[in-house]
Amino acid sequence: MGLGSIRIRVVTSRDEILGLGIEEKAVHLAFRPSDRDLFNLVKTCPGIELLQLPASSYDALSKFIKMYLASSGIHLVKGDVSGHWHDINNYFVIPAYVIEKIKELEVQGRTEEEIISEIANIRKISPDMILHLLHSSFLVSGPEMPRMSKV
Numbered sequence: 001m002g003l004g005s006i007r008i009r010v011v012t013s014r015d016e017i018l019g020l021g022i023e024e025k026a027v028h029l030a031f032r033p034s035d036r037d038l039f040n041l042v043k044t045c046p047g048i049e050l051l052q053l054p055a056s057s058y059d060a061l062s063k064f065i066k067m068y069l070a071s072s073g074i075h076l077v078k079g080d081v082s083g084h085w086h087d088i089n090n091y092f093v094i095p096a097y098v099i100e101k102i103k104e105l106e107v108q109g110r111t112e113e114e115i116i117s118e119i120a121n122i123r124k125i126s127p128d129m130i131l132h133l134l135h136s137s138f139l140v141s142g143p144e145m146p147r148m149s150k151v
Contacts, residue, residue: 001107006094008052010081017041020108026050028081028092032057035065042072052077075136079126094133098123102133 008026011017014037020027023044029037033053041049051074053061058078069076081092098119105115115134116127 004099005096006048006099007091008081008094010090010092012039014072019042020044021114024048026052028052028079029057030054030081032060035062038065038069042069042074043056048072048074050077050132051069052126054078054080063129075132077126077128079089079129079130094123094125094129095121106134 008028009024010030012026012030013143017040022045025047027048032061102119116130138140
């Protein structure tokens with residue numbers, strides 16, 4: 001059974017947060033969120049597992065909000081959705097072949113640095129996101145499939 005693609009919902013303004021569906025599991029906020037925006041996101045998407053923020057927004061988060069997100073079961077990663085056009089599609093997709101390549105490299109015994117380097121050459125994905133994928137349930141095959149939104 002192959003691994004599926006991962007869909008990350010791209011949110012470009014705080015006004016979009018309350019319109020998100022409860023099924024969203026992975027979200028990228030393309031704006032600098034306030035603490036209130038993040039509380040609204042967790043309330044609107046109770047099953048969210050992954051939150052990606054641009055480096056400047058990530059670095060501006062308080063320790064409190066980082067602890068709040070972690071205690072809510074949300075993995076926070078730093079990165080961008082390079083090459084994504086929000087006006088064409090609300091989702092940034094990490095294709096199945098990228099997930100499969102990460103798994104293949106892991107099975108080969110490659111180091112994290114080698115995996116990051118090779119995957120970054122294939123697709124513009126942040127090192128933090130690659131590490132998250134490497135250490136998450138996405139690489140589990142069998143009856144227990146990943147819980148994040150898949151295509």
